[in-house]
Amino acid sequence: MIGTEKAGTATKGYATHGPEAKFAPFNFVRREVGPNDVLIDIQYCGICHSDIHQVKNEWPNFMPAMYPMVPGHEIVGPVSQVGDKVTKFKVGDVAGIGCFVDSCRECQPCIDGLEQFCQKGSAMTYNGTEMDRVTPTYGGYSNNYVVDEKYALKVNAQGDLSGVAPLLCAGITTYSPLKRFKVGPGQKVGVVGLGGLGHMGVKIAKAMGAEVTVFSTSPGKEADSKKLGADNFVVSRDAEAMAPIANSFNFILDTVSADHELMPYLGLLGIYGTLVVVGVPSAPAAVYQGALIMGNKALAGSAIGGIPETQEMLDFCAEHNIVSDVEVITPDRIEEAYDRTIKSDVRYRFVIDMQNQ
Ligand code: NAP
Ligand code: ZN
Ligand code: ZN
Secondary structure, eight states: OBSTTSSSEEEEEEEBSSTTOOOEEEEEEEOOOOTTEEEEEOOEEEOOHHHHHHHTTOOTTTSOOOSSBOOOOOEEEEEEEEOTTOOSOOTTOEEEEOSEEEOOSOSHHHHTTOGGGOTTOOEESSSEEOTTSSSEEOOSSBSEEEEEGGGSEEOOOOSOOTTTGGGGTHHHHHHHHHHHTTOOTTOEEEEEOOSHHHHHHHHHHHHTTOEEEEEESOGGGHHHHHHTTOSEEEETTOHHHHGGGTTOEEEEEEOOOSOOOSHHHHHHEEEEEEEEEOOOOSSOOOOOHHHHHTTTOEEEEOOOOOHHHHHHHHHHHHHTTOOOOEEEEOGGGHHHHHHHHHTTOOSSEEEEEOSOO
C-alpha cells in the first residue's frame, strides 16, 4: 500500500509497474473530499488506445510513462459524496471524468474553456501530476476518483452506463473536430480506422447529417460499419477501391493508432478538403507539400476537448441516443483486451466493470 498512513480516500485500483509488466491490484489513497470536490464511485472505465501507448511507453517524448501507472480516462459512475461548496452535483447524480482533472484556471486557454491546452499543463487524469506537480495522478482502472466539480461532467443517463464511459475520450475526440469543421448535411466525410474513436466518429458524423465512408484495414468490419450507420465501406489497402474516389471528400478524420501513410487520404480530399489527425502513432508521417497545395487542402490535428465542449458532446449524444458499442470485461482481462485492441480486434471499445471488486 502506498500512502495509506495519510488521511484520505482509500482506493482499489489496478497498476502496471513497467512497460512489460502485467496489471496487478494496487491500493492507494486519494485526497480527502475537499469543499469543491466530488467523490465518484467508478462503475465503468473504457480502455483507450492512449492507455496502451502510455503503459508501453510508446510516447517517450510526448507523454513519458511514470510507474506505477493506473491508466483510465473514460470514467463514469454515481457521485457518492460532495464537498460543502459543491453546487453542480448532488449525491446520486451520474458524473464522468475525461482526460484531465485540473488545470491552472487562470491562463487564456483555461478561461476560454480549452483546459486541455492550459499553459501550465493540465493535470492529466493519470500518468501525470496534480497542479502541485508532485502528487501523482492515478486513473480510472480503480473504484473511485476525487475530483473538483469543475472538472467533472454531468451525465444525463439512466440504467446501464457502460456505453457512456467511452464518450469521455473517444466521444469528445471525434465530436470536437467534426464540430469545428462544421461537418453536416451534403458533406462527404471519411473516418479512417474503425476502432474506439473511429466508431464514435461514424455515429457522431451521421448524427450531424453527413454521408460517412469508413476506411478500414479489416475487411471483416464491413457489416458492422453499416450497422453503426456508415453509408460506405472501403478497404484502405485496396488500391482499386481507393482510385475512383480520389478528390471527392470534404473532411476525413484519421483515428489510426499505428504508423501509416497520410498521403492516400490527402489524395481523397476534394478542393478545400480537410484531413484531421487524432491518432498518435509513434513515427511521424511524410507529407508532400504539393499534395496540400493542389486543391487548397488542409491538414490539422485535434486534441480531446475542453470541459464546456465535452459537456456539449455528452448532451448531444444523449439527445441523439448515441453510446459506444462496448465489450464489458472484468479487471483480470485487461491484458487480453490490450492484445485484442492492438490487433484491431476491438468491437468497438473494451470497458472495465469496476463495480464489483
Ligand atoms: P483503437 O480502438 O485501437 O482503433 C485504432 C484503429 O486503427 C484500429 O481498430 C484499426 O482499424 C486501425 N489500425 C490499427 N492498426 C493499423 C495499421 N497498422 N494501419 C492502418 N490502420 C490500423 O484505438 P483508439 O482508442 O480509437 O485510438 C486511436 C488513436 O487515437 C490512438 O493513437 C490514440 O492514442 C489516439 N487518441 C488521440 C486522442 C486525441 O486527443 N487526439 C484522444 C484519444 C485517443 P481498422 O481495423 O478499421 O483498420
Ligand atoms: Zn483516450
Ligand atoms: Zn491554464
